[in-house]
Amino acid sequence: MTSLENCPCGQGQYVVCCQPLHLKQKTAQTAEQLMRSRYSAFALQQIDYILETTALGQQVFLDRDAIADWSQANQWLKLEVVQHQPKLDKSHALVEFKAYYHDGKQQHIHHEISHFVLHQQHWYFLDPTLAMQITMKQPCVCGSGKKFKQCCAQFI
Secondary structure: OOOOOEOOOOOOEHHHOOHHHHOOOOOOOOHHHHHHHHHHHHHOOOHHHHHHOEOHHHHHHOOHHHHHHHHHHOEEEEEEEEEEEOOOOOOEEEEEEEEEEEOOOOEEEEEEEEEEEEEOOEEEEEOOOOOOOOOOOOEOOOOOOOEHHHOOHHHO
């Protein structure tokens, strides 16, 4: 991708938009910015970034090959942010979005309401699709040190 090309997330040129996040030169300042950068990472097959921006305790459960296959198998067309609720509580936020993509046969819209957690000044995606065996009294998947039931349980 050249420095003059538009960012897949739709917020300007890639070199000043999502690239600094992908290269770890900057960190996302909001959950929406992280979600946009994750969309761009899917569009550009930046699989490590997708893994690294998922909640710390969930990363080991991610299927890297499946994520890479889905990223590569589709043409990512555009992103539409429907809503961003930056303060569900002190450390959680919500982003509702629609990701438009083409699978080689037809166009699809992936509509999702995603939750994010702020931990040590970094935003992370809380993946509700992971099959994890976690009890309410175990430490939270985000790494906060709180019990799961007192932290991210209501968002997963």
